[in-house]
Amino acid sequence: MRLIKEISQMKTWRENARKNGIRIALVPTMGYFHEGHLALMKKAKTLADKVVVSIFVNPIQFGPREDFSSYPRDLERDAAMAQEIGVDVIFTPEARDMYPEGYQTYVEVTELSKPLCGARRPGHFKGVATVCLKLFNIVRPHVAIFGLKDYQQFLVIKRLVKDLNLDVEIVGHPIVREKDGLAMSSRNVYLSEEERKSAVCLYKALCLAKEKVKAGQRNPEALQKELEEFVLSHPYTKIDYIEFRDPETLEEVKEISKPTLLALAVFVGKARLIDNMIIEP
CATH class of the missing domain: 3.40.50.620 (HUPs)
Structure with missing residues (x-):
């Protein structure tokens, strides 16, 4: 080499x-x-x-x-x-x-x-x-x-x-994840042991959204509020954004009627972590 x-x-x-x-x-x-x-x-x-x-x-x-x-x-x-x-x-x-x-x-x-x-x-x-x-x-x-x-x-x-x-x-x-779902990132090194436990909330929020949409939820605004509450229930977290977007244009989505990008950025301690998933209705 x-x-x-x-x-x-x-x-x-x-x-x-x-x-x-x-x-x-x-x-x-x-x-x-x-x-x-x-x-x-x-x-x-x-x-x-x-x-x-x-x-x-x-x-x-x-x-x-x-x-x-x-x-x-x-x-x-x-x-x-x-x-x-x-x-x-x-x-x-x-x-x-x-x-x-x-x-x-x-x-x-x-x-x-x-x-x-x-x-x-x-x-x-x-x-x-x-x-x-x-x-x-x-x-x-x-x-x-x-x-x-x-x-x-x-x-x-x-x-x-x-x-x-x-x-x-x-x-x-595709995103490569730790065993518990946390997306691998060089910035994960910033996380303390306790913050690391909270950091998995990003992936859990994505999975929660996937389940809710599969169960019939189509309103991104209502789902966004639910996800915000879920993330903030974990210590050391501060939300930068949780948004539903078109996976090609990144335009805002008013209804989850087709494959939709759910993207989120969350501060866990001082580490700003991002994750995403394409949600299928």
Whole structure:
């Protein structure tokens, strides 16, 4: 496995690979791997000849009061885990190289970025779209794999690729969960033992909604209130949002009459956790 830091070296590697007809998969990450990341890498290996994993804690997708400086980092640990999976290249560029002095170009997917996390984290998806476009240009993968825990991000990147006619296939991978249902996340490391017990309420809320809809509930407003009460019955929780949205456009849903995205963001202690599920009526 190669560890590449320089953008020029990454470009040289990808050019040689493409000249030899090698199919490249990219797994973009911010590092501090868990089983969810490893599942993306395993999926990538089934879709391409060579797998590149980028590790870059992207400063432009964090707000001024968010956890950029405290976000967990451990390159040595990540490299060992990726090597065990059989990753071919880890690309770890420096922020000063990705955004050198005088940098002033950004890309924004306007409508899909507005609701949910976009409404609560202004500029977040502009940062995500910009870094992904840069990574696609540097690595030039044939396919890129994204986890569906970040469902809105997945839609934003798919739209970016479609609108800008990028020659890369975007593949979503189902959410990977702990045994009790908690979605795997690098931010789970922020949870104390007691907070960790409460954190499973996100998944339980999704399952509760699924049961209620199966039993005939079609009113998203009424169900939202019920889910809010359920989540807040767990200690250390503060709701950022619980919303029902169209799974393709992210527009608000007035009635649960077709497959509907239930997305939620909840603070458990200082950790902001997100989760989602497509609810079938």
